[in-house]
Amino acid sequence: MDTKVLYVTAIAIAAVSGGYYYYSGKSNKLQADSARSMNYSASNINLTQTDEHGKLYIRAKVDRLEQDLQQKTSQLNNLNASVYKDGRLDATFFAKVANGYNDNEKVVLRHDVQATKIMETGQMVFRTDELTALPKTREIETDKQVTVESPQAEFVSNGLKANLNNGQYEFFNIRGKYEPKS
Incomplete structure (x- = not known):
């Protein structure tokens, strides 16, 4: 397998994983903010x-x-x-x-x-x-x-x-x- 394909696959997996963690953490922050303003x-x-x-x-x-x-x-x-x-x-x-x-x-x-x-x-x-x-x-x-x-x-x-x-x-x-x- 070509190393270029491996790099692109690794970057794609990292981007998806990073996006998941970023947005899941942000949604929890939004829930905490809305709970605090109750x-x-x-x-x-x-x-x-x-x-x-x-x-x-x-x-x-x-x-x-x-x-x-x-x-x-x-x-x-x-x-x-x-x-x-x-x-x-x-x-x-x-x-x-x-x-x-x-x-x-x-x-x-x-x-x-x-x-x-x-x-x-x-x-x-x-x-x-x-x-x-x-x-x-x-x-x-x-x-x-x-x-x-x-x-x-x-x-x-x-x-x-x-x-x-x-x-x-x-x-x-x-x-x-x-x-x-x-």
């Missing part, structure tokens, strides 16, 4: 989470969750969450809609938002239309109007920045009344 949804969710010491950290109830794994976003309807610190109730959050970004590193609560901070002297309740929460750092903020009710004061602020860890609150353009305990 959206998930669930209804009537009850969540209980503990911290690294086994103490209760968060309890949440959500009517509906939609999650996009590729964009790392989520949307929750009728979020009702309770956050615990050292196993004791520390704060509660309610919102008709909550959008989570970057695997819920940032959560934006919207529509009839109510956040309640539990204190030794009572509760401090924040009501607003939109509130951004950073769960890892336990900070909340908004540039929207906030109604604040506490045992010592009732007022309206045109914005809020708060650190729930150390109890520092920053309010902007406050109008209301303050009654210190005698």
Whole structure:
């Protein structure tokens, strides 16, 4: 047999084999890409989470969750969450809609938002239309109007920045009344 025929046959076999492996691998990649871009949804969710010491950290109830794994976003309807610190109730959050970004590193609560901070002297309740929460750092903020009710004061602020860890609150353009305990 002529060597030229052997080379052509070898090249033809290599081309067919290479094409097969190339296209079979590419089709698997396309399947993986389409699986990664899937959206998930669930209804009537009850969540209980503990911290690294086994103490209760968060309890949440959500009517509906939609999650996009590729964009790392989520949307929750009728979020009702309770956050615990050292196993004791520390704060509660309610919102008709909550959008989570970057695997819920940032959560934006919207529509009839109510956040309640539990204190030794009572509760401090924040009501607003939109509130951004950073769960890892336990900070909340908004540039929207906030109604604040506490045992010592009732007022309206045109914005809020708060650190729930150390109890520092920053309010902007406050109008209301303050009654210190005698």
